Amino acid sequence: MLAMKHPSLLLPRIALLPLLVGALAAASPPSKPLAPSEIVARAPPSAWAEVPAEDLMVIDLDSHQRVVIALAPDFAPVHIANIRRLVRAGWFGGITINRVQDNYVTQWGDVTEKKPLPADVAAHPPAEYDRPLRGLAFHPMGYRDAYAARTGHVGGWPVASDGERAWLTHCYGMVGVGRNLAPDTGTGAELYAVIGHAPRHLDRNITTVGRVLAGMEALTALPRGTEALGVYKEGFPRPAIVTARLAADMPAAERPRYEVMRSDGIDFANWVSARANRKDDFFIRPAGAVDICNAMPPVRAISIGK
Amino acid sequence: MLAMKHPSLLLPRIALLPLLVGALAAASPPSKPLAPSEIVARAPPSAWAEVPAEDLMVIDLDSHQRVVIALAPDFAPVHIANIRRLVRAGWFGGITINRVQDNYVTQWGDVTEKKPLPADVAAHPPAEYDRPLRGLAFHPMGYRDAYAARTGHVGGWPVASDGERAWLTHCYGMVGVGRNLAPDTGTGAELYAVIGHAPRHLDRNITTVGRVLAGMEALTALPRGTEALGVYKEGFPRPAIVTARLAADMPAAERPRYEVMRSDGIDFANWVSARANRKDDFFIRPAGAVDICNAMPPVRAISIGK
Numbered sequence: 001m002l003a004m005k006h007p008s009l010l011l012p013r014i015a016l017l018p019l020l021v022g023a024l025a026a027a028s029p030p031s032k033p034l035a036p037s038e039i040v041a042r043a044p045p046s047a048w049a050e051v052p053a054e055d056l057m058v059i060d061l062d063s064h065q066r067v068v069i070a071l072a073p074d075f076a077p078v079h080i081a082n083i084r085r086l087v088r089a090g091w092f093g094g095i096t097i098n099r100v101q102d103n104y105v106t107q108w109g110d111v112t113e114k115k116p117l118p119a120d121v122a123a124h125p126p127a128e129y130d131r132p133l134r135g136l137a138f139h140p141m142g143y144r145d146a147y148a149a150r151t152g153h154v155g156g157w158p159v160a161s162d163g164e165r166a167w168l169t170h171c172y173g174m175v176g177v178g179r180n181l182a183p184d185t186g187t188g189a190e191l192y193a194v195i196g197h198a199p200r201h202l203d204r205n206i207t208t209v210g211r212v213l214a215g216m217e218a219l220t221a222l223p224r225g226t227e228a229l230g231v232y233k234e235g236f237p238r239p240a241i242v243t244a245r246l247a248a249d250m251p252a253a254e255r256p257r258y259e260v261m262r263s264d265g266i267d268f269a270n271w272v273s274a275r276a277n278r279k280d281d282f283f284i285r286p287a288g289a290v291d292i293c294n295a296m297p298p299v300r301a302i303s304i305g306k
Numbered sequence: 307m308l309a310m311k312h313p314s315l316l317l318p319r320i321a322l323l324p325l326l327v328g329a330l331a332a333a334s335p336p337s338k339p340l341a342p343s344e345i346v347a348r349a350p351p352s353a354w355a356e357v358p359a360e361d362l363m364v365i366d367l368d369s370h371q372r373v374v375i376a377l378a379p380d381f382a383p384v385h386i387a388n389i390r391r392l393v394r395a396g397w398f399g400g401i402t403i404n405r406v407q408d409n410y411v412t413q414w415g416d417v418t419e420k421k422p423l424p425a426d427v428a429a430h431p432p433a434e435y436d437r438p439l440r441g442l443a444f445h446p447m448g449y450r451d452a453y454a455a456r457t458g459h460v461g462g463w464p465v466a467s468d469g470e471r472a473w474l475t476h477c478y479g480m481v482g483v484g485r486n487l488a489p490d491t492g493t494g495a496e497l498y499a500v501i502g503h504a505p506r507h508l509d510r511n512i513t514t515v516g517r518v519l520a521g522m523e524a525l526t527a528l529p530r531g532t533e534a535l536g537v538y539k540e541g542f543p544r545p546a547i548v549t550a551r552l553a554a555d556m557p558a559a560e561r562p563r564y565e566v567m568r569s570d571g572i573d574f575a576n577w578v579s580a581r582a583n584r585k586d587d588f589f590i591r592p593a594g595a596v597d598i599c600n601a602m603p604p605v606r607a608i609s610i611g612k
Contacts, residue, residue, distance in 0.1 A: 146450050172502050198503055205588070289453045294504075294505065294507065
């Protein structure tokens, strides 16, 4: 009973879920379909694109954890110009995480409501909830989506479209701009990251500005707030940002550097297909489908920086 | 700039996301469409069904946190018979959480691989990955799904179907049975809960046995494991189960008691529709759609027990 079928593993009965299979299959005959993790591991350098240092927001928390966010200026240029100005003004120093709502979002901002914004920050940016599809190199996945007419990828970003407009999808790890009721769009001074099942009903209702590439644990392995909406109770020791910087402003040798798999290559297409049609030994019945939030482009660190 | 539009709130700029609107809308004229949270708050007692005490697994951790899981015997009777036997034998006492993989699962089981199972536990249960749709009171949602021909609810459970077979969907908070490679199906002694975006590709590949009704924080606000698959490194202080009990075996006055909204009532249908068509003040463009994992039936505690 409960025989150890993989005795070489430290924890055979624990290591049961699909990622394991990638490791096992690495020793398999080459005729076998590659697991998604193998496709990633074998992808050549040309399959990857480095995130520009100007688009990499590096947040160091007082927990000594680091969160690295890739910004998406093609989708929210005005908000991202604001965020860059806030970062460069040192505005995020001392800003706290104030809300952790289970299966929803972790949100940070100025709890005092009194910290003045730098003068060059647009107080009322336009709505950047979506943008024209035209002008984007959109690579449709070709699978059905519960929310949008089509989904796919643009330059390493998860995107949905109705054929005319395009928008970033609210997937796990995506970052959006907190706002008040319409028509206020928020400034970028208050941000949140998705920490649960994709709240896709927020798509086109909020400006989405980026994706957490590293450090999700610092945002999700946190006590949930006990007040309405997961807000931390007054007096709760809120995690605080020590510094937020753009990688471009750090000494070159200290910058974190990340690559995201390109959306326009054969390796990525194969990876999406393998995600949809899992044929690893573990899988009995491949889904034949994958939703956009289970196809978040692979990320790898060139350097985690200093 | 950044005027406090909701000065009665402690954290106006934080309290930006949809659940807020429920609270605000409570003071709105009755002609306004109800927010999902209002529909839940106003649902009569007949809209709810209590989870039988025999189906409620109550796990107390050494962190002094409690996790309450509803079991789904209509979908995995043999595995759930096993789980009840393991619980009643006290088998889960001392079992540890060994794996926390970000955006995937938290998994617990016998790290020693040596703890004998009670004699009456089936060592090789049949695959209970799906079952006949026939015999289930299936209430389709009527919205498109990325993975299945149809999705809907059965007795407060999220369900997908191809018209002939039906299965529980791998949504945030759902509980499954860890297993080795096929044709092993696991026994129920090793369980995991989904802590990220729904890994629907696991549907019909693993036996799904329940749903965490309370205490998700105890499973997801944990350090992620640093080894492959999110397994905790040897020596890491793993959270441990002190006791696991069925509510039915606790003194009546001490039992936790939970209700799940019934799938067959008008309140639930209205709630699903409101989830798909958010018309609260916050929403500018209702999605017109909702996926099964964003329509997890509402839960409420009658008593959190002792």
